[in-house]
Amino acid sequence: MSHHHHDHTHEHAHEEVEGSWRDAQDDRPLSVARRRFLAGLGAAGVATTLGALPAHAHGDRPGTPVNPWGGRARWFAGDHHIHTKYSSDGQYEVAQQVAKAREHGLDWVVITDHGGVAHEKFSIGQVAPDIEQARKAHRDVLVYQGLEWNIPGAEHATVFLPPGRSTVDILRAFEAAYDGGVLSTPVAGGGKGLITRSTSADGEPYALAALRFLEAQVLSGRTEIALMFANHPSRRGVDSPHEFRGWRDAAPGVAVGMEGAPGHQAAGIPAANGGRGAARGLYDASPNQDSFPGFAPTATENPYRTYGGFDWMTAKVGGLWDSLLAEGRPWWVTATSDAHRVHLDTHKPGAGDHNTTGSKGAPIDTGVPQVEGDYWPGFYSSTLVGADSKSYMDVMRGMQGGKVVAVHGRLVDGLHLRVRSLGEGDNRGVTIGGRTFVRRGHDVEVAIEVDLARGANFAGVVPRPAKVDLIAGRVTGPAVDRDAFAAPGTKVVKSFEVARTARGTVRFTHTFRRVEEAFYLRLRGSDGNRLTSDGHPVMDVIGDADPWSDLWFYANPVFVDVI
Amino acid sequence: MTWLGAVPALPGEHGAAHVDSLLLAAFDGVAADFVCTHVDRVGPVAVTTVSARVDGEVDLARLARALGGPVALLDDSDTPEARAARAGRDLADGRCVRFPGQSALTGTHTAAEVVAVSAIDRVVGIGVAVTPTDRVETLGFVRPVCRDGEVLLLVEPAVGGVLRPAEAESPHQCCGGH
Known part of the structure; x- marks a missing residue:
């Protein structure tokens, strides 16, 4: 609901709930x-x-x-x-x-x-x-x-x-x-x-x-x-x-x-x-x-x-x-x-x-x-x-741990992400939904493998991502304003183009050099059919939105701590 | 002319357009050229309030009965109805259920015409620039919003190369409106 003020955070009086630990009749x-x-x-x-x-x-x-x-x-x-x-x-x-x-x-x-x-x-x-x-x-x-x-x-x-x-x-x-x-x-x-x-x-x-x-x-x-x-x-x-x-x-x-x-x-x-x-x-x-x-x-x-x-x-x-x-x-x-x-x-x-x-x-x-x-x-x-x-x-x-990719129209069959320290820190690295760490000032490598669709989707088309965006932003800690809904520091740091002729698995890497502060990163991809001039998705038009010609996937983030 | 405010009793679950028609019915016989809804968020639960610009004698008791809640003429009181009246007067916020020129905006009109024939100050495109010759397909339902003293009609691209008001008459009601 709509309220800015935070006088609702108190615990309200609990009712007895049958079959729960609150249920006094439950004598286990x-x-x-x-x-x-x-x-x-x-x-x-x-x-x-x-x-x-x-x-x-x-x-x-x-x-x-x-x-x-x-x-x-x-x-x-x-x-x-x-x-x-x-x-x-x-x-x-x-x-x-x-x-x-x-x-x-x-x-x-x-x-x-x-x-x-x-x-x-x-x-x-x-x-x-x-x-x-x-x-x-x-x-x-x-x-x-x-x-x-x-x-x-x-x-x-x-x-x-x-x-x-x-x-x-x-x-x-x-x-x-x-x-x-x-x-x-x-x-x-x-x-x-x-x-x-x-x-x-x-x-x-x-x-x-x-x-x-x-x-x-x-x-x-x-x-x-x-x-x-x-x-x-x-x-x-x-x-x-x-x-x-x-x-x-x-x-x-x-x-x-x-x-x-x-x-x-x-x-x-x-x-x-x-x-x-x-x-x-x-x-x-x-x-x-x-x-x-x-x-x-x-x-x-x-x-x-x-x-x-x-x-x-x-x-x-x-x-x-x-x-x-x-x-x-x-x-x-x-x-x-x-x-x-x-x-x-x-x-x-x-x-x-x-x-x-x-x-x-x-x-x-x-x-x-x-x-x-x-x-x-x-x-x-x-x-x-x-x-x-x-x-x-x-x-x-897996869901609780964020190993989750949201996909439309079989734009991808799988996504393998490995984020790791190239210097001191976690050299094995972590995958989607994970959290890794790096020594301050050292490099972090992001290795991305995209499994392209091996067959047609249910519109009868083999879809193909045209690009994969790597998005990253600083971790700034608990929000002071609990109603904040903007992270102005989060940006697309790199867009990888997927070759039209690509088959199977395509690979990209990016290195964050001399990392000074904690951040997170995430991936999304698009079939490239409907993009704003700066590469973002377009607002869907009521009554005029063919879902098969506007496919996206969004992967969940990886957090990188700095020690 | 003055403004009044009210806190109507409203059905909970039938959509804004349905509520609008009930509100306007309550104003039958009242010379009101602006009728706006506002949301009063001062209490723990948000309340929809109404303001109206009225001319001549208004039978406030009758209007209060018709709306099912308190009605007050513009003053400085700290009540939801008075806050609504002030918000209406200042065109500070809210949405216009009735406004001067509304009856002329039932078909497809150029943006220039929308502004020329009605109290709407500007046609604002969402994510698109609007030129005076762009066509706005109203579908007979126009609910401009008040923002900081201006009456704005927010429009967005629609099928067929026209613009349509962002507020539709019958948005999807899920699961009985829960």
């Missing part, structure tokens, strides 16, 4: 001990005091490489934002979505139906067995159960857990206690009636409590990991900069990133070409009362639009994402489908009453292609995750 010894311990400590101090920050959540101590270089990583493509008939605006069976994801090459998916009163009451119990069934039917696809959480005071977010004995219980307790839809719905409507609107600022403390709740589930051992990614963050301007910082700081092992590119990438296809003629990403909004006032359309930019299909916060060099990274703290970006209804698919939603049953019922096959705004999972958007194996835990650890 570990839970009792944790509860006693945490209650005495105050949840805010938990992470650091227990020393339980995952290795990936970067500590302040330099000299410990994170995500050490280990050769060419294996990439697993996935999508953390997928809807089914258990969303009031969705339609597909879980099985259909998983089968389509698999058909389009995905290794992992997260089922994320919208949170809310009906979903919490009726849908969770139904989707869980459907997910179990899909796992059995497609043993080569990881199917996570998640939720599209209405973040109190803000936008939506993916929240998900690995399969486990308590997964469903945790998700259910989380949604009942902390979903913005549930919290803002009046008691008479089955909600809690505790906040004014799902996006109003009085929800902000609940968002922080919610993330601490998830972190506590990890600390208590009820789940091994839980992750949250903020979805379509700029769409309505309701995710304020201080909210990102608040989420990240409240639960650094859980709140780890955001959609760098939203779904609904087909929505901007011109009506004249058989498309919906809407905004790419369905990003067609204007500021509302809960928007952050700093996110305002001006003569130079419109934060409420996508740029080359990516969210403004990610697409703008020196913008909000960079302002978070310039603090020297992790915050990762992804790309998802947000598939509700797929463009040119023949299904339409079933006639089920979602309000009273939690389901639209089975979709109806009209036999006629429908004009919609979404692509199937994997058809256009991919989140590539570097992981040791295709297992539920390894993929989530």
